[in-house]
Amino acid sequence: MASSKTALYTALAANLGISATKFVAAGITGSSAMISEGIHSLVDTLNELLLLLGLSRSKRPADQKRPFGYGREQYFWSYVVALLIFAVGGGISLYEGITHLQHPEQVEDPFWNYIVLGIAFVLDGYSLITAWKAFNEKRGNQSLWSAIRNSKDAATFTVLFEDASDVLGLIIAFLGVFLGQVFNNPLFDGLASILIGILLVGVAGVLARESKSLLLGEGVDPETARQLKALTEADSSVQKSQRIATIYLGPEEITLAQDVVFQNDLTTDEINKAIVRIHAAIMKSFPSIKHAFTQPVALGETSEKR
CATH class of the missing domain: 1.20.1510.10 (Cation efflux protein transmembrane domain)
Structure with a gap:
């Protein structure tokens, strides 16, 4: 800047x-x-x-x-x-x-x-x-x-x-x-x-x-979106990153929202801890992401359908 x-x-x-x-x-x-x-x-x-x-x-x-x-x-x-x-x-x-x-x-x-x-x-x-x-x-x-x-x-x-x-x-x-x-x-x-x-x-x-x-409202480029998906799915608690949506609020300020399918045997507390881990990993690799939101969903479902 x-x-x-x-x-x-x-x-x-x-x-x-x-x-x-x-x-x-x-x-x-x-x-x-x-x-x-x-x-x-x-x-x-x-x-x-x-x-x-x-x-x-x-x-x-x-x-x-x-x-x-x-x-x-x-x-x-x-x-x-x-x-x-x-x-x-x-x-x-x-x-x-x-x-x-x-x-x-x-x-x-x-x-x-x-x-x-x-x-x-x-x-x-x-x-x-x-x-x-x-x-x-x-x-x-x-x-x-x-x-x-x-x-x-x-x-x-x-x-x-x-x-x-x-x-x-x-x-x-x-x-x-x-x-x-x-x-x-x-x-x-x-x-x-x-x-x-x-x-x-x-x-x-x-x-x-x-x-x-x-x-x-522009989002990140396809390659960055792919890397965000890979970072999310690298966590052992995740089955699949179902949908990723991003938007630039400024040159160095991005908001991320994603739908994630977690492993079936996880408790609510374990899912919450996994979300914190995922957000920390994403923000470490992409400091421009200032806001991150993760919505747990079932396989094949997205929050848009709710």
């Missing part, structure tokens, strides 16, 4: 400074692409604040109202961030680009645009490297897309996507300004703004889908 906060604070500091300089350059030059990039960085600044809020609120201890804690706060605010990127970042950039195409104005002196874009590229590039390192700490040997799909740390992959779109957006903005000057055609600037909007809408769609899935 510390790596997530490092990436967030780095991105926040970079975007706060960059958004101000982009708007100043846009005001001086009248560049549509620079206005879109300024909006992009401003939205990203707000997003980092919301993600930090989500991380903070997710750490609140469980209470009577939320007996399993507030871990999903992080997923909720990540979903809000995705909606903001879509509606504010993408929507306004598209509007600005279309307006510029309808009423094109040539950028007279792009000097300040190039200066700001260069500074922003260095700062956003550093922020992207920081986010990439934080993401790689948890990625392991998975491919990039598999790691994103399997990641339960919404803050980290959200910042990674934001920073990557920042760098791509800067390249698009630079090309829009540069080509507009080379061909003396202001339409390139407006087209760059539209492309930035499309980029943000696409990123928002991916983030919304991943955050929604986590918010609705």
